[in-house]
Amino acid sequence: xxxxxxxxxxxxxxxxxxxxxxxxxxxxxxxxxxxxxxxxxxxxxxxxxxxxxxxxxxxxxxxxxxxxxxxxxxxxxxxxxxxxxxxxxxxxxxxxxxxxxxxxxxxxxxxxxxxxxxxxxxxxxxxxxxxxxxxxxxxxxxxxxxxxxxxxxxxxxxxxxxxxxxxxxxxxxxxxxxxxxxxxxxxxxxxxxxxxxxxxxxxxxxxxxxxxxxxxxxxxxxxxxxxxxxxxxxxxxxxxxxxxxxxxxxxxxxxxxxxxxxxxxxxxxxxxxxxxxxxxxxxxxxxxxxxxxxxxxxxxxxxxxxxxxxxxxxxxxxxxxxxxxxxxxxxxxxxxxxxxxxxxxxxxxxxxxxxxxxxxxxxxxxxxxxxxxxxxxxxxxxxxxxxxxxxxxxxxxxxxxxxxxxxxxxxxxxxxxxx
Amino acid sequence: xxxxxxxxxxxxxxxxxxxxxxxxxxxxxxxxxxxxxxxxxxxxxxxxxxxxxxxxxxxxxxxxxxxxxxxxxxxxxxxxxxxxxxxxxxxxxxxxxxxxxxxxxxxxxxxxxxxxxxxxxxxxxxxxxxxxxxxxxxxxxxxxxxxxxxxxxxxxxxxxxxxx
Numbered sequence: 140x141x142x143x144x145x146x147x148x149x150x151x152x153x154x155x156x157x158x159x160x161x162x163x164x165x166x167x168x169x170x171x172x173x174x175x176x177x178x179x180x181x182x183x184x185x186x187x188x189x190x191x192x193x194x195x196x197x198x199x200x201x202x203x204x205x206x207x208x209x210x211x212x213x214x215x216x217x218x219x220x221x222x223x224x225x226x227x228x229x230x231x232x233x234x235x236x237x238x239x240x241x242x243x244x245x246x247x248x249x250x251x252x253x254x255x256x257x258x259x260x261x262x263x264x265x266x267x268x269x270x271x272x273x274x275x276x277x278x279x280x281x282x283x284x285x286x287x288x289x290x291x292x293x294x295x296x297x298x299x300x301x302x303x304x305x306x307x308x309x310x311x312x313x314x315x316x317x318x319x320x321x322x323x324x325x326x327x328x329x330x331x332x333x334x335x336x337x338x339x340x341x342x343x344x345x346x347x348x349x350x351x352x353x354x355x356x357x358x359x360x361x362x363x364x365x366x367x368x369x370x371x372x373x374x375x376x377x378x379x380x381x382x383x384x385x386x387x388x389x390x391x392x393x394x395x396x397x398x399x400x401x402x403x404x405x406x407x408x409x410x411x412x413x414x415x416x417x418x419x420x421x422x423x424x425x426x427x428x429x430x431x432x433x434x435x436x437x438x439x440x441x442x443x444x445x446x447x448x449x450x451x452x453x454x455x456x457x458x459x460x461x462x463x464x465x466x467x468x469x470x471x472x473x474x475x476x477x478x479x480x481x482x483x484x485x486x487x488x489x490x491x492x493x494x495x496x497x498x499x500x501x502x503x504x505x506x507x508x509x510x511x512x513x514x515x516x517x518x519x520x521x522x523x524x525x526x527x528x529x530x531x532x533x534x535x536x537x538x539x540x541x542x543x544x545x546x547x548x549x550x551x552x553x554x555x556x557x558x
Numbered sequence: 559x560x561x562x563x564x565x566x567x568x569x570x571x572x573x574x575x576x577x578x579x580x581x582x583x584x585x586x587x588x589x590x591x592x593x594x595x596x597x598x599x600x601x602x603x604x605x606x607x608x609x610x611x612x613x614x615x616x617x618x619x620x621x622x623x624x625x626x627x628x629x630x631x632x633x634x635x636x637x638x639x640x641x642x643x644x645x646x647x648x649x650x651x652x653x654x655x656x657x658x659x660x661x662x663x664x665x666x667x668x669x670x671x672x673x674x675x676x677x678x679x680x681x682x683x684x685x686x687x688x689x690x691x692x693x694x695x696x697x698x699x700x701x702x703x704x705x706x707x708x709x710x711x712x713x714x715x716x717x718x719x720x721x722x
Binding site: 145147148477478479480481482483485486502506509510511512513514516518519520521522523524526544546547548549550551552553554555556 | 578579580581599600601602603604605642643644645646647648654655657658659660661663665666670674675677678679681682683684685686688689691692693695696697698699700701703704705706707709710
């Protein structure tokens with residue numbers, strides 16, 4: 140089915156993804172908290188203050204590639220932001236000490252409810268938001284751009300360091316993701332504006348408490364068109380789906396960086412968002428099937444820094460891979476069923492895939508945006524009515540696989556059949 | 559509706575239909591001078607089997623679209639007469655066609671291509687029908703007046719509709 144257009148279903152998938160975004164105000168609060176990291180770590184009582192002179196802060200993970208979604212499991216509208224802080228950690232500091240010192244120095248951060256020292260980062264927990272701060276020791280010169288060592292210090296077991304390059308990976312993803320066409324990006328923004336996404340975050344950090352400095356990189360612009368790339372949209376839908384599938388399981392979910400890499404290795408599918416998501420699921424399934432069948436562990440590596448293995452913590456065993464394959468097949472089966480169902484049944488299918496609250500809001504958004512005044516309806520030749528022709532144009536106005544025309548404006552009208 | 563010198567001939571309509579809707583297969587019922595096109599047409603996402611029926615001899619005859627499968631149906635607890643924008647067949651309501659334009663506004667005449675008007679409008683009707691099934695709200699553009707024959711009958715009973 141990855142070769143069939145389904146533009147109205149695609150528009151509903153877009154409306155679904157938009158439910159998972161933050162409001163513009165919440166994005167601004169996120170920015171303030173992120174920028175406040177540097178200020179906070181420079182306080183006199185900060186034990187890493189003396190290292191801040193050459194520090195550098197930047198986003199990593201989903202925020203760096205426009206793929207952030209609210210976690211949304213069990214009505215928890217949690218949103219994660221991952222930041223890297225490069226510090227010239229003294230050679231004698233162990234991973235445990237580096238993480239402990241960062242943990243101590245972040246105490247008293249405004250609005251924070253809890254601060255946890257995790258195995259590889261320090262997590263600042265706010266209402267509706269987690270800010271994960273990973274400390275990195277920059278590599279020695281000559282240094283490939285932003286390569287460095289991060290620290291792993293579990294409660295039990297030996298400390299470790301890992302060489303990574305999250306910045307390089309994010310740049311690679313952004314270069315590889317196909318940007319949306321102007322008309323699709325405009326349609327997405329129009330839909331976004333009509334949503335009225337609720338503000339979630341409490342903000343007590345005065346605007347003047349932080350100043351953007353050269354050492355702290357600005358977060359990627361929240362309106363970066365990359366977030367409307369079909370590959371990134373498929374990634375966000377996959378993450379949402381997996382969040383729900385793994386919510387009540389003890390097994391670990393496949394990690395985002397692994398999913399992100401494969402999401403952009405799947406070529407743009409010009410048949411639509413649903414086809415893009417199906418193609419993504421099929422490709423993940425294919426790779427895992429090879430690993431299971433041939434007994435070779437998945438080993439997706441950072442393409443700009445191959446020393447970094449994205450599969451170092453997932454999967455743990457063959458059972459984890461089989462479970463993942465079952466989920467991927469379930470997703471494909473349900474999307475196939477959605478293509479052959481009426482809206483009422485599609486809502487039920489989406490309830491199961493993306494959550495009832497999100498799916499109901501997506502249907503409402505779609506329906507509320509249907510024009511009720513006469514206008515020239517668009518239609519795809521050989522197929523039928525299209526609410527938003529822009530969803531058939533992934534890259535440029537000319538890249539659609541379908542021919543779309545407009546019928547004359549009309550109004551529906553009831554009549555009795557005359558014999 | 560009266561015919562005009564611009565009425566499209568059957569051959570022209572057939573050619574346009576095969577170009578724009580190649581999966582709608584044409585068939586002629588010669589004894590009744592009726593052209594049928596039968597095949598798939600999308601609603602929201604799923605396809606319906608539809609039949610477009612047109613009397614190609616009678617000047618000014620209006621094409622009518624029937625939904626063959628899956629059958630359209632009223633919402634639970636209501637009757638066919640409440641389905642929005644039907645060409646309502648009182649004797650066999652389940653065989654009602656779709657009413658896709660306002661004849662008073664001359665939105666269709668024989669000069670128009672069926673492929674460019676009636677068929678896309680029918681697809682749009684199916685799209686809105688699915689949402690109407692979901693929540694009872696018809697979101698398509700309505701001609702002034704009632705949206706169903708049931709509503710029309712109720713208004714006639716209180717004398718609010720002239721010539722309905």
